[in-house]
Amino acid sequence: MVKLSLFICLSVAFFLVSAGATRYIPSSHRLLGGATQQGGNGSNFTYVRHPTRMASLGLEVSKLGFCNKFLPLDVRVKQLVHRAAGVERLGLPEYQWWSEALHGVANLGPGVIFDDVVPGATSFPTVILTTASFNASLWKTYRPGDTHSSLYAAS
Numbered sequence: 001m002v003k004l005s006l007f008i009c010l011s012v013a014f015f016l017v018s019a020g021a022t023r024y025i026p027s028s029h030r031l032l033g034g035a036t037q038q039g040g041n042g043s044n045f046t047y048v049r050h051p052t053r054m055a056s057l058g059l060e061v062s063k064l065g066f067c068n069k070f071l072p073l074d075v076r077v078k079q080l081v082h083r084a085a086g087v088e089r090l091g092l093p094e095y096q097w098w099s100e101a102l103h104g105v106a107n108l109g110p111g112v113i114f115d116d117v118v119p120g121a122t123s124f125p126t127v128i129l130t131t132a133s134f135n136a137s138l139w140k141t142y143r144p145g146d147t148h149s150s151l152y153a154a155s
Helices: 002-019 051-056 073-078 127-132 136-142 144-154
Strands: none
Touching: none
């Protein structure tokens, strides 16, 4: 019971601290590559790829994949919904990223239903990024399979 109370207290504290975080970036804040934010007014960016922020880093938003006019329109449109088309040449199936099933083994809807072979999924916020890295040593360090199997066995 003491462990449960401690867990609940820590969870609430973490939530309150993380909920209080803002996206305000002071003008003295160092950005990627050591550059400082231009303008000096501490702009409050509302999304990560804000054109002004990208320009201050020496990057052009128009060269990002969704803005790249060299990609066919049908390819760009398929990338803008909750379903990522598979990459046949790599053997990667279509993936639906509506929900990541962050709370254990799930069969909650379009984001965790893949096909008849894998009817449900369990994942953590980092799993998709870890998988996308194709880095075997990262998987050996992280070992999500151990936790997933324990979760499934307990349910």
